[in-house]
Amino acid sequence: MQSNSGAAFIQRFLKNPAQVGAIAATSPAVSRRLAEPIPETGDPLVVELGPGNGAVTEWILRRLGGRGHLLAIEIDPVFAEMLQRNYPTLDVAVADAGDLAKLLADRGLGTVDAVVSALPWTTFPDEQTRRILRALASSMSPDGVFTTITYTTARMMPPWRRVLAALNDTFETVEPSRAIWANLPPAFVYEARRPRRTV
Ligand SMILES: C[S@@+](CC[C@H](N)C(=O)[O-])C[C@H]1O[C@@H](n2cnc3c(N)ncnc32)[C@H](O)[C@@H]1O
Structure with a gap:
């Protein structure tokens, strides 16, 4: 990264x-x-939502070590351009995370094995959160995994509790990590598995 x-x-x-x-x-x-x-x-299909300028992308690419495919969906064209400059061969879509199904279809990509997100969920209206989560559930394989972040400062507040309710409606299991203090602000990573097809 620059x-x-x-x-x-x-x-x-x-x-x-x-x-x-x-x-x-x-x-x-x-x-x-x-x-x-x-x-x-294996060769997992991984989707990153809201990659910004690539802080998390770097670790996804390290984890993949050249395997599989990473699709990065970023709504801000300025961030998307920075990301593409930092990672010239990365598959970057300037789009809304809620359009995941169409982006996959346009590229001829199949079911998603892992979704990684640092989206600012607590700023979204509930319908937007649920629209994005529905798009994930309908695109992921049954044993796919979804990870996302929330801050220690937000975790007990009503906006995150609303997001958590939507996560629990979308996935059979939703588990938080311990607090990770080495972040500004400190954060939790939530890991969700077994997407429900019926949401
Ligand atoms: C908290 S930043 C995270 C950036 C980077 N992934 C990181 O962790 O440092 C949230 C990112 O989500 C992007 N974003 C917000 N809403 C989005 C949406 N509906 N679809 C795709 N990206 C979105 C923002 O532009 C921003 O890049």
Whole structure:
């Protein structure tokens, strides 16, 4: 990643705080934890939602080690351009995460093995959260895994409890990690498995 990526991140946050949802990129400790459930063998199809300028992407690519395929879906064209510059061969879509099914179909890609997200869920209206989660559930394989992040500062607040309810409606199991202090702010990684097809 480029040395000015921290300043670029803050600039995007100041431009659109609700859409970016964080003042700093995700730390290596949290990024590694987000990428950990990606299968360590085979050629998994992995989707990253809201890659920004690539803090988590780097750890997903390390985990894949050249295997499989990573589709990165970023709504902000400026972030998407930075990401593509940092990772010239990466499959980057400038799109809304809720359009996942169409993006997969357009590319002729099949069912998704792992989805990794640092989307700012607590800033989304409930219907937007549920639309994105429905798109995931309908695109993932039955043993697929979804990881996402929330901050310790947000975890007990009503907006995250609403997101958690939507996660529990979408997946049979939803488990938080222990708090990871090496992040600004400290964070939890939630791991969700067994998507429900009926949501
Ligand atoms: C908290 S930042 C995370 C950036 C980076 N993944 C990281 O962890 O440092 C949230 C990212 O989600 C993107 N985003 C917000 N809403 C989105 C949506 N509906 N679809 C795709 N990306 C979205 C933002 O533009 C931003 O890049």
